[in-house]
Amino acid sequence: MQLLCVLEELQISIMSFSRRQLLRLLRLRNLLTITAIVMLLYFIKLLSGVYSENENIEVIQVPERIFRRVNVDTGSFVPANLKKIDWHDYNLISKERKRVGIGEQGKPATLPKSEAEKEKTLYAVNGFNGALSDLIPLNRSLPDIRHSKCQEKRYIASLPTVSVVVPFHNEHWSTLLRTAFSVLYRSPEKLIKEIFLVDDASTKEFLKHELDDYLGRHMPKVSVVRLKERSGLITARLAGAKEATGDVLVFLDSHTEANVNWLPPLLEPIALNYRTVTCPFIDVIAYDTFEYRAQDEGARGAFDWEFFYKRLPILPQDEKNMPEPFESPVMAGGLFAISRKFFWELGGYDPGLDIWGGEQYELSFKLWQCGGRMVDVPCARVGHIYRKFAPFPNPGHGDFVGRNYRRVAEVWMDEYAKFLYQRRPHYNSIDPGDISEQKALRKRLNCKPFKWFMKKIAFDLTAKYPTIEPEPFAEGRIRPAMNNKLCVDAHRGVQNERLYIKPCSANPDSEQHFIFSWHKDIKSKSRNMCWDLPESAPRSPVLLYACHLGGGNQLWRYLEDTMQIKHGDAAESPCLDYSPELGELFVSRCRAVATQRWAVDKLDRAMLARWDTMRSVVTGPLDYSEET
Numbered sequence: 288m289q290l291l292c293v294l295e296e297l298q299i300s301i302m303s304f305s306r307r308q309l310l311r312l313l314r315l316r317n318l319l320t321i322t323a324i325v326m327l328l329y330f331i332k333l334l335s336g337v338y339s340e341n342e343n344i345e346v347i348q349v350p351e352r353i354f355r356r357v358n359v360d361t362g363s364f365v366p367a368n369l370k371k372i373d374w375h376d377y378n379l380i381s382k383e384r385k386r387v388g389i390g391e392q393g394k395p396a397t398l399p400k401s402e403a404e405k406e407k408t409l410y411a412v413n414g415f416n417g418a419l420s421d422l423i424p425l426n427r428s429l430p431d432i433r434h435s436k437c438q439e440k441r442y443i444a445s446l447p448t449v450s451v452v453v454p455f456h457n458e459h460w461s462t463l464l465r466t467a468f469s470v471l472y473r474s475p476e477k478l479i480k481e482i483f484l485v486d487d488a489s490t491k492e493f494l495k496h497e498l499d500d501y502l503g504r505h506m507p508k509v510s511v512v513r514l515k516e517r518s519g520l521i522t523a524r525l526a527g528a529k530e531a532t533g534d535v536l537v538f539l540d541s542h543t544e545a546n547v548n549w550l551p552p553l554l555e556p557i558a559l560n561y562r563t564v565t566c567p568f569i570d571v572i573a574y575d576t577f578e579y580r581a582q583d584e585g586a587r588g589a590f591d592w593e594f595f596y597k598r599l600p601i602l603p604q605d606e607k608n609m610p611e612p613f614e615s616p617v618m619a620g621g622l623f624a625i626s627r628k629f630f631w632e633l634g635g636y637d638p639g640l641d642i643w644g645g646e647q648y649e650l651s652f653k654l655w656q657c658g659g660r661m662v663d664v665p666c667a668r669v670g671h672i673y674r675k676f677a678p679f680p681n682p683g684h685g686d687f688v689g690r691n692y693r694r695v696a697e698v699w700m701d702e703y704a705k706f707l708y709q710r711r712p713h714y715n716s717i718d719p720g721d722i723s724e725q726k727a728l729r730k731r732l733n734c735k736p737f738k739w740f741m742k743k744i745a746f747d748l749t750a751k752y753p754t755i756e757p758e759p760f761a762e763g764r765i766r767p768a769m770n771n772k773l774c775v776d777a778h779r780g781v782q783n784e785r786l787y788i789k790p791c792s793a794n795p796d797s798e799q800h801f802i803f804s805w806h807k808d809i810k811s812k813s814r815n816m817c818w819d820l821p822e823s824a825p826r827s828p829v830l831l832y833a834c835h836l837g838g839g840n841q842l843w844r845y846l847e848d849t850m851q852i853k854h855g856d857a858a859e860s861p862c863l864d865y866s867p868e869l870g871e872l873f874v875s876r877c878r879a880v881a882t883q884r885w886a887v888d889k890l891d892r893a894m895l896a897r898w899d900t901m902r903s904v905v906t907g908p909l910d911y912s913e914e915t
């Protein structure tokens with residue numbers, strides 16, 4: 288407004304000027320008027336951007352589902368405004384791209400021969416290549432394997448602070464430090480309030496004073512919380528959470544590496560709704576070469592009725608929406624973020640859970656049933672070393688996992704608990720201990736029934752993992768029709784080992800009882816291992832592999848008429864065959880030969896007749912309407 292007054296004054300004073308000066312001044316006036324109008328419009332836009340809430344919601348374009356339950360409570364973090372920014376640290380990114388050397392860019396690495404002895408020793412105590420890890424820099428560079436659209440994503444500038452909790456027991460030095468280091472290195476500094484490494488009574492000497500000393504000198508935000516005695520994962524996580532003062536708790540495993548810009552995408556959904564729990568995508572760090580790679584491009588977490596963790600496909604609408612966060616029924620367990628407020632509203636973990644086992648179900652069920660939600664976040668990626676084997680004994684006594692499962696089932700699963708007990712009848716006689724507090728919490732928080740969770744959140748679970756399993760097509764020993772002294776044997780082999788043909792035996796080392804399950808695979812009776820055919824060329828061996836229930840290379844059909852065991856559904860698919868001379872088991876082109884005829888102890892003719900109509904496809908109502 289003042290600007291316009293100045294213009295008025297100018298106009299008055301021009302009367303006394305010459306003609307040429309007059310023209311020049313008129314031109315100046317026009318210029319100033321235009322500038323004033325542009326500036327005015329700019330201020331109007333800026334002011335409305337700060338004060339108008341509606342404007343903000345339109346600008347940030349968060350999917351409607353996220354906004355449905357925006358937190359308005361006081362006492363939890365509330366973003367100052369919803370302005371979005373680019374959180375990438377481009378300086379760091381370009382510095383990292385230039386790095387070369389062992390393990391850099393997440394490339395597979397190997398140790399020189401001279402290190403063979405050290406490699407062996409550290410392998411045995413860790414279940415991974417600790418000697419190699421020691422040669423890889425703590426701040427090694429990682430490949431950016433996120434969905435390509437993640438590079439363009441903006442997140443709100445006003446994000447909550449974070450306390451990272453990392454429980455460990457006898458973790459290797461460099462993998463533990465790399466976990467903490469990658470967090471500090473790849474997170475915006477102001478968001479990391481503290482990192483707690485929770486020592487579950489480790490016995491390795493360097494994890495005591497040496498660790499404290501190192502952290503004190505090099506990583507002041509990181510400190511160690513020590514448990515007096517070996518207490519297990521659940522207690523350790525709770526101990527770290529109790530110390531935490533940040534707005535959000537981020538739980539990580541002790542041999543992980545956070546990848547580029549991992550934190551803001553995990554925090555934004557929590558900032559917008561404190562009852563949202565977020566999980567990063569978990570990448571694979573190879574236990575032998577430390578190669579960093581994706582395991583896949585995501586799935587929804589679930590379980591079967593023996594409480595094995597399972598995964599369900601991403602829904603079509605979420606697939607279209609990639610890489611936006613998508614809802615997931617159950618967390619994988621070790622890596623997630625939750626607002627401190629919501630964590631404690633839910634009572635943390637049930638403190639009656641012992642050591643480990645069932646805790647991811649407990650937290651997942653109660654967060655969903657008690658008014659929260661959980662999403663997997665494709666743009667947040669964290670690598671995890673999947674050990675080759677577990678090097679430490681369990682501190683627990685008896686079937687503590689069964690007891691944990693019983694607690695979770697009794698408190699949260701209502702009439703669905705019996706489906707667990709039907710598969711593990713001994714759970715009926717396990718004493719779950721005092722669960723009155725957990726039940727009181729459920730009542731106090733007015734949590735929904737498990738049936739709601741099954742119908743609305745895990746609605747496609749029972750299509751793949753039915754509460755009552757259909758009968759198998761066939762079951763028992765699988766013997767060549769020409770020699771009933773021989774049996775197919777899985778010999779308790781590990782993944783990718785081949786199956787053999789061996790003398791039938793009840794010896795505990797042999798594994799000769801198989802199930803032609805309704806999933807159309809052939810599964811070992813005693814464990815989740817299936818017949819798998821990676822290659823179908825003649826004489827290809829049949830290998831053992833974890834059952835994936837997806838048909839394909841694990842699909843086998845018993846043909847009653849010809850007594851053949853045929854792999855796959857195609858006409859040219861091969862049949863199970865063996866060499867009596869070599870005692871080898873393999874597949875070959877289906878034909879009428881004695882070595883392709885197999886007897887199975889028990890056939891279910893009614894089920895075999897239903898083969899073509901049996902489909903284990905995932906169906907279900909894809910509806911997100913609010914619960915009733």
Ligand SMILES: [Mn+2]
Pocket residue numbers: 540541542621671672
């Ligand atoms: Mn782990």
